[in-house]
Structures are given as structure tokens and as C-alpha cells.
Amino acid sequence: MKSTKLYFSALLCTLFLFTGCKDYVRGNGNSNDRPDIILTYPELVSMLQHYDKTRKQQFAAAVGKDEDTRINHFNLKDLKDYIAYIEKECKKKNIPLTGINFISGAYPDNYRLDPKKSNYQALIMMPATTIDGEENVSFDPFKSEKGKPLSLKEILEGYSYTSWTYDELKSRKSKKKSSRSTQKGGGNDLSPAGNRTGISPPN
Structure with a gap:
């Protein structure tokens, strides 16, 4: 009887650990594969530098702030x-x-x-x-x-x-405006x- 209780206790603990700690698994079944969207540091730095050079001061000046939102x-x-x-x-x-x-x-x-x-x-x-x-x-x-x-x-x-x-730049050129109702609702019309x-x- 005692061994049966221990067996079920161990089984419950295993199920808890498996379901409670399970990580997200990508579509190919291997969560260790690096996603294609990951940047290298040289790519990241070049993008940050280009933002600094072409947008940082311009955006800040346009809205009258020291700096606009960055993060x-x-x-x-x-x-x-x-x-x-x-x-x-x-x-x-x-x-x-x-x-x-x-x-x-x-x-x-x-x-x-x-x-x-x-x-x-x-x-x-x-x-x-x-x-x-x-x-x-x-x-x-x-x-x-x-x-x-x-x-x-x-x-x-x-x-x-x-x-x-x-959106829909190509398709809307050759189509009439949608007949579906898009009239706005009240102040709580959630999107x-x-x-x-x-x-x-x-x-």
C-alpha cells in the first residue's frame, strides 16, 4: 500500500514538472534552433548607428524634445x-x-x-x-x-x-469600396x- 502511494506521488510530481516547466517548442520540434530573425551584432550596430545619423535629432527637433521614444x-x-x-x-x-x-x-x-x-x-x-x-x-x-x-x-x-x-494597395485599385459596414461605434468600440x-x- 505504501509503495503504491509512493508510486502515484512520484507520477504526480513528474506530470507537474512536465506540464509546469514545458518550454515553447518551435514548429520543427527543436527549441534549440536559432530563429531566422536573429541579428548579428554588426547588423544591430549598423542599424542603430544609421538611426542615430538619420532620425534621432530630426525626430527630436520635430516634436520639440531632447529625444523621441527609442524603446x-x-x-x-x-x-x-x-x-x-x-x-x-x-x-x-x-x-x-x-x-x-x-x-x-x-x-x-x-x-x-x-x-x-x-x-x-x-x-x-x-x-x-x-x-x-x-x-x-x-x-x-x-x-x-x-x-x-x-x-x-x-x-x-x-x-x-x-x-x-x-494595406491592400494592389487589390483596392481595381475594386469598389467594400459594402461591408464599417461604421464606428461608441466610445468603447474596442479594436x-x-x-x-x-x-x-x-x-
Whole structure:
């Protein structure tokens, strides 16, 4: 009896360790393989130097600050929760989530949620998919119909924002404006955009 209890205790501990400590495994089954997107240090340094040379002072001068935002920090748990939330909705709508687009924006003057961020640059995450053969198109899975992704561009037009020219450039030239409803809702009309980041500067 005692040995049976020890056996089941050991089994439970093994299951706990296996399920509780399991690392993310890439699609090829080997978590030790280096992802293709990893940069070398020479590549990293060349990109940082080029930013310093061509943008750092120019951006700061344009917004009247010593320096605009250089670092956007997303909490790891928030990132995982965000991706899981988007993936779940995409699966329900039968729309493949092909990636996450990081879009440049800026906090408006007198940003009420965090005044110190006012007028600083920020990155905004948006789900991406393929629409009419065009890849990496930002879209809203929550407003989309099953199997029919509704692009961010179409939604923004409902909010009278017509300056978004980064998606569906080829397909929209030969198509009439979508007949799907993109009218804006109330003040709590949630989008799939992710932000609420920590930024530096300001510190």
C-alpha cells in the first residue's frame, strides 16, 4: 500500500514538472534552433548607428524634445495573452493569423491615461493576414465575418481616417469600396490593437 502511494506521488510530481516547466517548442520540434530573425551584432550596430545619423535629432527637433521614444517595452505575459486572445478569435472566424504588424503612432498632446507619454512615439500591434493575395494586411478578426477578414483600412475609413495607405494597395485599385459596414461605434468600440507599453524616453 505504501509503495503504491509512493508510486502515484512520484507520477504526480513528474506530470507537474512536465506540464509546469514545458518550454515553447518551435514548429520543427527543436527549441534549440536559432530563429531566422536573429541579428548579428554588426547588423544591430549598423542599424542603430544609421538611426542615430538619420532620425534621432530630426525626430527630436520635430516634436520639440531632447529625444523621441527609442524603446517600446511590452511585458512578456501581456504579449503572450495578446497573441492567445487574437489566435482564439481567428480560429473561431476561420481566418489564418499570419503575423503581428507593429505600427508607428504617437500619443496625442495631453494624453490623459499617462500625461508624461504625451507627444511621444509609440508602437501599436495589429493582427495580420492575407487578403486577396496581399500578405501582411492589418485586420480586425472581431469585426470580420467567418472566412472574410475585414481590413484595418476599411474600418479606419468608418472613423473618417483616410490616410492609411499601407494595406491592400494592389487589390483596392481595381475594386469598389467594400459594402461591408464599417461604421464606428461608441466610445468603447474596442479594436484588436495592442499598446499600453512602457516607453523610454520618457523615463
